[in-house]
Amino acid sequence: MRVHERDDEATSWFLSSRERNLLLTLFSRPTEPRERARLSRTSEALEQQCQSDLSGELEKHRAEARSRLVMLLGVAVSAQTTIQTPTGPREDSGWILRLTPEDREFLLQALNELRLGAWEQLGRPDPPEVPDDLPPTSPDILHWWSLEISSRFQSRLLSEESIE
Amino acid sequence: MPGTIELPTPEVDVGSDPQKLREPDYAVIVWDDPVNLMPYVTHVFQQVFGWSREKAQRHMLEVHEQGRSVVVRDSFEKAEYYVHALQKYSLTATLEPAS
Numbered sequence: 001m002r003v004h005e006r007d008d009e010a011t012s013w014f015l016s017s018r019e020r021n022l023l024l025t026l027f028s029r030p031t032e033p034r035e036r037a038r039l040s041r042t043s044e045a046l047e048q049q050c051q052s053d054l055s056g057e058l059e060k061h062r063a064e065a066r067s068r069l070v071m072l073l074g075v076a077v078s079a080q081t082t083i084q085t086p087t088g089p090r091e092d093s094g095w096i097l098r099l100t101p102e103d104r105e106f107l108l109q110a111l112n113e114l115r116l117g118a119w120e121q122l123g124r125p126d127p128p129e130v131p132d133d134l135p136p137t138s139p140d141i142l143h144w145w146s147l148e149i150s151s152r153f154q155s156r157l158l159s160e161e162s163i164e
Numbered sequence: 165m166p167g168t169i170e171l172p173t174p175e176v177d178v179g180s181d182p183q184k185l186r187e188p189d190y191a192v193i194v195w196d197d198p199v200n201l202m203p204y205v206t207h208v209f210q211q212v213f214g215w216s217r218e219k220a221q222r223h224m225l226e227v228h229e230q231g232r233s234v235v236v237r238d239s240f241e242k243a244e245y246y247v248h249a250l251q252k253y254s255l256t257a258t259l260e261p262a263s
Contacts, residue, residue: 037256041193041260042261043260046259125198127198
């Protein structure tokens with residue numbers, strides 16, 4: 001995933017076919033149930049007053065973000081680009097994903113939602129790093145995969161932004 | 165001056181000040197967790213509060229090193245709005261009555 005071009009309204013990202021498929025897979029899967037977000041840690045009255053509003057609003061927002069990203073990935077256009085490799089230029093085929101600043105925030109939020117959902121399913125490991133002795137047949141493999149893949153896409157988006 | 169009545173200075177009851185009643189002071193707190201990436205937290209602070217990168221990083225480091233950072237003190241409505249905005253990014257943010 002790398003920046004293809006920028007204009008006043010949006011940034012176009014070049015995704016390899018594999019990257020596009022990964023994102024589509026991530027956002028099309030049923031999401032892990034998230035632990036309830038608290039509104040207050042010290043005031044039960046505040047918690048009671050606002051909890052139902054908060055849970056409903058967050059769930060609606062998360063569903064909207066995922067469906068919007070699936071739509072954006074669906075309308076990405078196929079493209080050819082030239083990349084520089086140690087052995088010289090190479091033609092690469094993939095997809096152009098055009099993201100407005102608002103779309104980028106939806107993508108960052110949705111990736112983080114996946115990361116936190118996987119992390120919670122893994123029992124909130126601290127640090128959240130794949131154990132060296134994780135057996136390949138572990139039932140946790142899918143959660144670790146979601147956590148790692150989402151982190152990589154998220155870091156890519158953030159690192160490009162920091163050099164803008 | 166003869167005939168002039170000196171009026172007593174009214175006592176201000178801060179506890180029933182209508183302005184105070186309308187806009188109680190609430191604090192928005194962001195809590196540390198081991199999973200949110202540091203550049204991500206900085207980015208969220210910039211987006212939600214419109215802060216400079218330096219200010220956002222300062223608060224991010226406060227969260228990381230001290231376990232929490234008070235990011236806003238405001239009326240209930242505004243503080244609630246900010247908590248919702250931060251939780252949309254999956255940060256651990258809560259609203260507490262300011263002491």
